[in-house]
Amino acid sequence: MSEFKGLTAAVTGAGSGIGLATAKMLADGGATVFGLDIAEGGLAGVGQWIQCDVSDDASVEAAFAKISQLDILINSAAISAVGNVEANPSDEWNKVMNINVVGIVRTARYSLPLLRKSKCASIVNVCSVAATAGIPKRALYSSTKGAVLSLTMAMANDYVAEGIRVNCVNPGTADTPWVQRLLAQAADPEAERKALEARQPLGRLVSADEVARALCYLASPLQGSTTATSLAVDGGMQGLRIPR
Structure with missing residues (x-):
């Protein structure tokens, strides 16, 4: 992954999980990494925390004011929500939409003046299989990720003439601290984990590193002809139908 040498990347949600795994891979590949998150988390020694x-x-405007050069933006920051349309109050809908969708709008808005100066500008959003598959009790979360998928395609169209590529990755359920916290809230965490593993045809959760590799692939200047693409890393959940 030496293709990132000399490039600068900003990763949101970089303190843990997929964001942290991506920040590490970019740094290992030679990139200068700025990790944008509320808390530093595991970023020490990986990149500069903002x-x-x-x-x-x-907050987003102030963060990007501290960055003078940018080639890659990875949007990983997001929060979850559990329940059908009757379960989540309107305030929660507003909160999750604000972070998962409008958060990407904000980071794009304030990063674009920097990205326009790059010869290999790339934005990669973390979407989800929840954008394309009906998942039980994820109405709010799925709605935000459906919006991220549509937003990715719209942004790719809007900025292709400027040479700015925009793509997204659609992970399945990943084994991250976020999912581990959700499991801990279940009445039977072990049974819930087995159920999550079983719904992905490979029979296991996706790893954060697997998603990070896909994000880095799309971000790489070696993929200069790849834009408006959603890449599934979901253990076959979207594309396969396994006989029972």
């Missing part, structure tokens, strides 16, 4: 709350305009 405190940033993607739900707040002023």
Whole structure:
């Protein structure tokens, strides 16, 4: 992954999980990495942490004001929600939409002046298989990821003439601290984990590193002809129908 040598990347949600795994891979490949997150998490020794709350305009603007060069933006920051349309109050809908969807709008808006100066500008959004497959009790979360998928395609069209590529990765359920926290809230965490593993045809959860490799692949300047693409890393969940 030496193709990232000399490039600068910003990764949101970089303190843990998929964001942290991606920040590490980019840094290992030679990139200078800025990790944008509310807390530093595991970023020490990986990249420069910039405190940033993607739900707040002023916070995002201030974060990108600290970056003078940018070639790659990875949008990984997101939160989850559980329940059908009757379960989540309107305030929660507003909160999750604000972070998962409008958060990407904010980071794109404030990064674009920097990306326009790059010869290999790339934005990669972390979407989800929830954008394309009906998943039980994920109405709110799925809605946000459906919006991320549509937003990715719209952005790719809007900026292709400027040489800015925009893609997304659709992970299945990944074995991250976020999912581990959700499992801990279940009445039977072990049974819930087995159910999550079983719904992915490969029979296991996706790893954060697997998703990070896909994000880095799409971000790489070696993929200069890849834009408006959604790449599934979901254990076959979207494309396969396994006989029972």
